[in-house]
Structures are given as C-alpha cells and as structure tokens.
Amino acid sequence: MNATIVLLLVLALGLVSWFTARARARLLYAGRGSMHSMPQYHAWHVVLWVVVPAFVAWGLWSAISPVLIDQAVLNDPAAASLPQDPLQRSSILAEARSVASDPTFIGFSPLSTQLAEPMRAAQARFGLIGAILVGIVALAGGGYAFTRVRSRFPARTRVERAVMLLLLGASLLAVLTTAGIIASLVFEAGLFFKDVSPIAFLTGTHWSPANAIGDDVDANFGAVPLFWGTIYIGAIIAMIVAIPLGLMSAIYLTQYADTRTRKVLKPVLEILAGIPTVVYGYFAALTVAPAIRDLASSLGYPNPSTESALAAGLVMGVMIIPFVSSMADDAIAAVPRAMADGSLAMGATRSETIKKVLLPAALPGIVAGVMLAISRAIGETMIVVMAAGAAARLSADPLESMTTVTYQIVQLLTGDQEFNSPKTLSAFALGLVLFVVTLILNIIALRVVKRFREAYE
C-alpha cells in the first residue's frame, strides 16, 4: 500500500517536473534562439534526476527501515517482557508483524498481539518518514537538474548516456539468466552430490529415489536407466520418425513442388510445430498408445503395457518433423545452384542430383539440424510425462514403458516435498546433466552451421 503511494508520488513529481522543465527550456529557446539540446531533452534530463535518485533512496529505506521499526518496538514498554533469546524474540516480532498487517491473524504468543499496536504505529511512522525522505530526495535531484536547464547545457548527451545504460542492462539480462541457470543448477546439484557420489549417480543402474533412506542412498540413485530411456525415446525412436519424414518433405517442398503448392503446404506443416506439447502428450496417451497396445496384442505380443516408449517416441518424432524439415530446407538452399545445375546438365535425373550432389553437399548442415532436433527431443517433457511411464528400466524393447530424465524431474519436484532431501535435490542434478548435454549439442551444431555457411559464401 505504502509502496504504491510512494510510486505514485514519485511519478507525479516526475510528470510535473517534465512540464516545468520543458516550459523553462522553451523560454530559453525563445530568448536565445540557439541551444545545445531541444527542450524535451532538458525535460527528460530533469525527470531522470527526479525519478532515479528517489527510487534509489526508496530502495535503501526499504532495506534499513525494518531494523529501525524493530528497534522502536523493542523500546516500547510492552516489549519489556520479551524473552532474551534472540531466536524467540525474532519469531515473536515476525508474528507481531503479521498481526499488524492482518488483524485476523492469530499468533502463537499472546505477546505478539500486544506488540501489534506499537508495531503498526512504528510502521506508519517510519513509512511516513520514508515517504518524506523520498520526496525530499526527488525534489533535491529535480532542483539540481532544474538549475542546469541552460542553453549551453548538453542535456541530450546526458539523456542518451542514460538510454545506453538501459540498453546495456537489458542485453546483460541474457547473460544473467544463463548465469542464474548455471548457478542454481550447480548449487543444488552440489548439495545432492554431498550425499550421493557423482560416480554412483552417473554409472549406477538402479533408480528408485523413493527407497533412498538410510545408508544405501548411493545404490538408489543410479541414473543410467534414465539416460538410456531419454536417448532411446528422444534420439532413436523420435529420430527414426523425424529424419526421413522431415528430410523427404523438405526435399519435396524445395525440389519438386511448384510455388503454389509450396506456399500452402509449408505453413500447414509448420502448424505441427506450433501445437503445444501438452496436446501431443494427450493425443499420445489417448489415441496412439492404446492403438499401439492393441496392435501389439493382436500380433501376439504378451501383455503389452499402455505406456510405451514407442508411443512417446513416435509422437515426439512427428512434433520434430517441421523442425528437421526447415533445417534441411536451409541447408539445401545454402548449396550453390551451380552444383545442382552442373549435375542436371550432365544428364542426371533430379533424384540422382539430389542424392549424389545436393545431399552430400548439404550434409554438414543437415547433421547440425539433426543435432539441434535431438537436443530439443531429449529436453521435451510433456509427451513423456503423459505417455512414456515411470518405470526406470534398461531395455531395448520399444513396447515397454520407459522413463526419461525430464519425466523424473517432474516426478521428483511435484507433489509434497521437503526441499533439502536428496530425493528433490537429485532433480537438479538431472537438470544439470540435461542442461550440459543440450548445451554441448547446441554449441557444436551452431558452430557446424556457421562453418558450413561460410564454406559456400
């Protein structure tokens, strides 16, 4: 509540100062005729001086005022009966804070209700002081900047410098996100590897975190079955579907289809990439998996399960088709026309040209595209969550249920959890492995694509 008022106050001051400063700069403009900066730059310069120091002051005040409030409450006569233990003290103060903000809240300690009144008074007092402080800082900043509204003052340069800082800050956000991902994954995974040895985690073949109590923790966190399931579903079954279909559709669209057909078919194919994964997952669970089970049992396969690696991989492969197709499209388009023309002029048919000239020449690009597709498939979550199953097993049978890294991350982190048990922390270790593997695949693929493009330019 208080924060909203202060925010509005500062913004109102900013608005007023914008108009005042522009009016003053315009007067100067009319008097002299020649100025370094246009009036609105003077206005923005003053606004910056009003708003930025005020927000800095508000941030500082929000950081120190809780301490001041607590001190004020402790000086209250009602606080004389507080226990000396600092831990109990702070917990009672925290309760008093909750009671002060919400009168219906009932604390464990009766003292907290007594202290709520002084707490509220102190909060109001220090809130008011803070608001006044912010107001003074804003006025001081604005006043300082206002005195500098002169014809020679380079307001535009100053404003543009602030804009550049903003631009730089925005682009650093991406680095910050990457750093945040790495830091949080490494930190939490580090906590996990304190309990479980990394070697047991990366090479063990038994995965059952639910049983990981007591001494044999190491034995229950062997992640190899998860890695196998991920590779089997994402990199093998899905690619068996996606590579031929994606590649052939790219070839047909670029080499055979006329412009009109291409214009219609390409966007329609792209729809496949735009469908949310949860929809694919539902389709896999509702239609594809039962169909595969029925087919398997009609072929005499004993007890096929509803959740199968094949169903998840198949649907995932279809999802990846447009991706492979557009990567292959780019790679083929990058091959110089002269190569294909030369082959056709020698009397080769179109399909011979494609198979013997275009595809070999485009191969690095296609391989990079497939690597990106694999990195996307192994990071895919919803399809495997809904269709692949929970059983961690090492098997080459596509009709068996299989689990993946992403499935286990979801499984471990949803539902009731105590945060620091090895069970929940193992999800971050799995996330770290997933992140590192996709990162490596992406970096290699992007580098191959870059070098490949340069080779033909």
Next chain:
Amino acid sequence: MSNTWQTPEMTKRIARRHAAEKRFRLAGLTAIVLSLLFLAVLLFIMLKNGLGGLDWAFLTGSDATSADAAGVWGALKGSFLTMLVTLLLSFPMGVLAAIYLEEFAPRSRWIDWVEVSINNLAAVPSIIFGLLGLAVFINTLNLPRSSPLVGGLTLALMTMPIIVISGRNAIKAVPPSIRDAALAVGASPVQTVFHHVLPLALPGILTGTIIGMARALGETAPLLMIGMRAFVATPPGGITDPSSVLPMQIFLWSDEIDRGFVQNTSAAIIVLLVFLLAMNGLAIYLRNKFEVRW
C-alpha cells in the same frame, strides 16, 4: 548409324532411372502426406471428443471435482494474467537488448558472451527454466508459489531470447541508407535508432513477439516446476493469487480417471488451439500487411 541410346539395354536402363525418379518423388509426397495426416487425425479426434463439451457454462466455469461442473474460465484468466506479466517484462527487455546488440554493441569479448548466451538460451529445454524459477523466484526470493507472477517471470526469461533474435533480424533488415540519411541531417545515433530504425523494424519485432508469446502460452513443463498444478476452484483475482493456466488444466484433466473429463480435456485443447491459431494468424497478417521488402 546406330544410336547407343536406342539399344535395348539402354532403354531399359533409362526406364529404370525414370522409375527411380518417380519413386523418389512419390516418397517425398508420402512424407508430407503422412505428416499432414497425423495432424488431421489429431485435430479430428480432439474435435470429435471436445466439441460436445464446448458451451457457455464450460467457458465461464472454473475447475471442479465433477466433470459436468468444471469449466475453463479460471485457467483462461490465469493464462491471461501470466501472459500479461510475460509480455510486460520480455517485450521491452527483448527489444532494448536487440537494439543494443544490433546497433551499438562494440565488438568485444563481453558482447560475444552475450550473443552466445542468447543463442543458447533459445535452445535450452523449457523445463530448465522451470528449475531456475523454482530455485530463484520461489526458494530464494520467496515469491508466492503457483502465482501468475512467478509463472510470468519464468516464461519471460524463456521468451526474451526469442524476441531478441527476431528483433535483431528485423533491425538488420532495415537498410543502412535510412540510418545514413538520418545521421546526415544531424540526428544523433540514439535518435536515428529510436525515431527511424525502430518504427520500421517494429512489424517484424511484433511478429516475433507474438510467436514467442504463442509458445509461452502453450508451455506447461516450466510451470509444473513452480507448482502451478494446484486445484484452483476460483479464478485468480490478481497476479499473486494461486492460479492455473490453460495447458496445465489440460494436463490435470488428462490425469482424471472419470470418463467425463475426456470431453473436458479435448474441449480445453480446442480453446487453447483457437487462441494459438488466432495469435499465429495475427502474426502472419502483421507480416504480410506491414513487411516492407527493401
């Protein structure tokens, strides 16, 4: 003079090559038809199962324990609020970063790092962003669990690289002559970019933004991580209330054993697909209407 091309062996050989040509062409066509057939079957099954459940009560109701009473409005509102947070954060940040990288960034090691990390972030699995959101926003900053605020923040981090990449392409497509003209009549570099380059690049940036937002709207996995899977029977009132989103509602309903929820799930999928289709349609319309070929 006997022609080597007309010997029986040669005719046979040419016929074989032509047959191979035809087979290859047919294989290409089959690949496309198979992919589109899959799409058609998917859409058909969703429509068949879901159309019966699409009525006013379904569109205005909230989640409930019985399939008949359950509706999609609560999740839809949650999705709107989440997308609002995502858009308000990722659009300005993405556009500003794109401007900096394309127009002002010096060639330095630092900037190379920024570019590498943006390109990689665009390809990082979405579930990793969920882990980041869980570790940073919920466990470190103690923001309210399963709220549109945290969901929007997480999705904004995921959407920003997409906006940066499409924004850079749009800015790159503005011809240098525009910049030269502005600079020549005395505009400063910042004025050139904000008064001339940015307005011309805006349609392209908006197209990329809409596509990124459509992807965020369909995203489920990162939101699972930050706990947006609770049963929420009332629509959220603000961005800090617990809420669900549309794809999450689909996921939750798909887990229900009651057969009635099959209809609900499919109907919710239809609603989601209609929104996505509308957004992508808007993106294509914008591109066709405002795109200038220089």
